[in-house]
Amino acid sequence: MTSQGLSPSDIASVVDALRELRVRSLQSRRRINNPPRLPSRKALGAVVEELAAALFPHRLGADELDDEGIDFFVGYTLDKCFRVLEQQVRRELQFSAEQAGSPVDGIDERAENIVRAFVSRLPDIRVLLDSDIVAAYEGDPAALSVDEVLVCYPGISATLYHRIAHQLHRLGAPLTARVIAEIAHSNTGIDIHPGAQIGPSFFIDHGTGVVIGETAVIGQRVRLYQAVTLGAKRFPADENGVLIKGNARHPIVEDDVVIYAGATILGRITIGAGSTIGGNVWLTRSVPANSHVSQAQTRSEIFDGGAGI
Known part of the structure; x- marks a missing residue:
């Protein structure tokens, strides 16, 4: 049996339903006479x-x-x-x-x-x-x-x-x-995020899954691999429970840093110049210049003393 497609009444009913939802949305935002462009x-x-x-x-x-x-x-x-x-x-x-x-x-x-x-x-x-x-x-x-x-x-x-x-x-x-x-x-x-500050000679190799947050600061000659996250550790709220916007909450990555695949670096911490961050590292504290951080090292640092994700 050959499909006959949608009938005019089918289309009309969907159009009517979408119009009703659209008008309701505009009314709830008080934009019925001035929809945004x-x-x-x-x-x-x-x-x-x-x-x-x-x-x-x-x-x-x-x-x-x-x-x-x-x-x-x-x-x-x-x-x-x-x-x-x-x-x-x-x-x-x-x-x-x-x-x-x-x-x-x-x-x-x-x-x-x-x-x-x-x-x-x-x-x-x-x-x-x-x-x-x-x-x-x-x-x-x-x-x-x-x-x-x-x-x-x-x-x-x-x-x-x-x-x-x-x-x-x-x-x-x-x-x-x-x-x-x-x-x-x-x-x-x-x-x-377009707010992120990135210096010259920046290279993302492969790249799928890389996330760089709004207030991240990246220096010169930095190289990232796939699935690296430069994110926020926490999202502070005001007295009304509303998230505070625009505060510095993402990492600072200094010059000549290499961050390998799957590394997650969170919070307003500093990765010192010339450092290498290994694959799949979870890092929430600053490291000095010329550091070499591996997954095993990070696990022992993070979980010693009851600290954790």
């Missing part, structure tokens, strides 16, 4: 792809670009990205103002200023990404070229998205930045 995940995904092409036009840009046409391509792409990104940031500012009950005056100018400042920082982002690509090439014996690293490695893709998102976060567009970060998370399995 949030930054578009689809639009921002396209913007980042275009920005990547402008940053690396020979390798990620249009096919068959020559030296005469490349500057035109980059300029055209940046202009297009500026317009779309400005619209998305404007949506965020409008939404945030409505949420806070603040005046919406001057939002157009603020959005333009944020995006203009962001575009001016693209050369700095390119310098950082060049250092990340070289670090990946030099840190992975399987890498045959820097070009392979750029177009194939999920760690570099996630880092590229993060470098873009971090600048937007710093400039006053945290929701737009968070959407970009979550696109990278979906694409690569690597979850980096």
Whole structure:
């Protein structure tokens, strides 16, 4: 028997039910006459792809670009990205103002200023990404070229998205930045909050399952492997039981640190420069520079004296 698909009445009943739920949700938030327009995940995904092409036009840009046409391509792409990104940031500012009950005056100018400042920082982002690509090439014996690293490695893709998102976060567009970060998370399995501060020559090898929290600070020439977590140990709440936002709760990882697969590092602790953290280590206390921490050592330190997870 051949399926006849949904009947008009079937579709109409589902549409009606969804409308009722949508209206109920808007009424509960007092938005029935003013539903929010949030930054578009689809639009921002396209913007980042275009920005990547402008940053690396020979390798990620249009096919068959020559030296005469490349500057035109980059300029055209940046202009297009500026317009779309400005619209998305404007949506965020409008939404945030409505949420806070603040005046919406001057939002157009603020959005333009944020995006203009962001575009001016693209050369700095390119310098950082060049250092990340070289670090990946030099840190992975399987890498045959820097070009392979750029177009194939999920760690570099996630880092590229993060470098873009971090600048937007710093400039006053945290929701737009968070959407970009979550696109990278979906694409690569690597979850980096846009607030995290990451120095140059950063390399995530393999990468699936890596989590880097909002207030993490990572120095230069740091290398992480898959399933590493730089997370919070606890989530303090205020007197009303509401979680306190924005407090420094994630690790500081100093220069030249290597953290192997599956390591979990929690809380506002410091991993001293030049240290190596072994695979599957659970670490909740600071270690000095040039430390070598293995799983067996960590177990004895954590559980001696009744301490624990």
